[in-house]
Amino acid sequence: MANFTTHSIIGASAAVAVSYHYMATEAFLPALSLGLLTYIGSIFPDVDSKNAIFTRILFRFIGVSLGLFFSFLSYNLLTPTQTFILFFGVFGFVLFILKPLFNQHTKHRGAWHSFPMALLSSFLIGGTIKWAVLHLGLFHEMVAFPLTIPLSAAFAFFTGYLVHLLLDELYSIMKIKLSLGTALTLFDPKQASLYAGLYIAALIAFFWLWEPSYTENILMLTSWGKWIWVHYEQWII
Numbered sequence: 001m002a003n004f005t006t007h008s009i010i011g012a013s014a015a016v017a018v019s020y021h022y023m024a025t026e027a028f029l030p031a032l033s034l035g036l037l038t039y040i041g042s043i044f045p046d047v048d049s050k051n052a053i054f055t056r057i058l059f060r061f062i063g064v065s066l067g068l069f070f071s072f073l074s075y076n077l078l079t080p081t082q083t084f085i086l087f088f089g090v091f092g093f094v095l096f097i098l099k100p101l102f103n104q105h106t107k108h109r110g111a112w113h114s115f116p117m118a119l120l121s122s123f124l125i126g127g128t129i130k131w132a133v134l135h136l137g138l139f140h141e142m143v144a145f146p147l148t149i150p151l152s153a154a155f156a157f158f159t160g161y162l163v164h165l166l167l168d169e170l171y172s173i174m175k176i177k178l179s180l181g182t183a184l185t186l187f188d189p190k191q192a193s194l195y196a197g198l199y200i201a202a203l204i205a206f207f208w209l210w211e212p213s214y215t216e217n218i219l220m221l222t223s224w225g226k227w228i229w230v231h232y233e234q235w236i237i
């Protein structure tokens with residue numbers, strides 16, 4: 001597999017290409033953000049290697065983000081000291097409980113180095129951005145047509161992700177290693193249900209990103225989906 005530096009250089013090149021493509025629209029900030037998202041996508045799949053620089057940074061980032069999010073939610077309820085305790089409690093939970101659990105259940109070049117996972121993560125990122133645009137009013141001030149941003153975000157992240165998988169695969173071919181074919185896995189018959197689940201999840205995430213009412217229909221097909229829909233309707237769309 002390619003190392004972090006190689007992924008970084010090739011990923012940055014892909015980021016420039018994507019950014020350049022969007023700069024033609026003269027929307028500078030979105031072009032910059034989409035380039036950054038491409039770069040993140042290009043180093044993301046190695047989240048499955050326990051001590052990768054990216055994994056360490058990512059979990060700290062998630063810890064700080066969630067810590068700040070919960071501190072914000074309880075802003076009116078807690079004293080400043082209690083807020084500090086809550087923040088570090090959440091941060092510690094992510095770093096010392098969630099991260100080891102994640103490491104335990106992932107293996108390097110497993111499902112994270114696969115085509116359906118690239119699709120699923122990209123659609124989820126696009127869908128989350130769309131949700132933020134619709135519910136929180138984020139990015140409205142950035143562009144005149146905010147709803148094109150979620151699709152572009154999914155495309156940018158997917159481009160980076162795919163560049164990573166192809167690069168790993170290319171390295172395997174060049175070194176004729178045994179790991180050949182484990183970087184861009186389309187389907188693994190030994191883990192058929194996992195891969196089928198990933199493709200189904202990716203399809204649902206795609207509908208969520210593309211048109212929330214499709215997700216509504218899919219969720220309504222199942223009883224647990226109906227329950228989620230009734231309870232969280234205003235949050236899911």
Ligand SMILES: [Zn+2]
Binds near residue numbers: 164
């Ligand atoms: Zn990799």
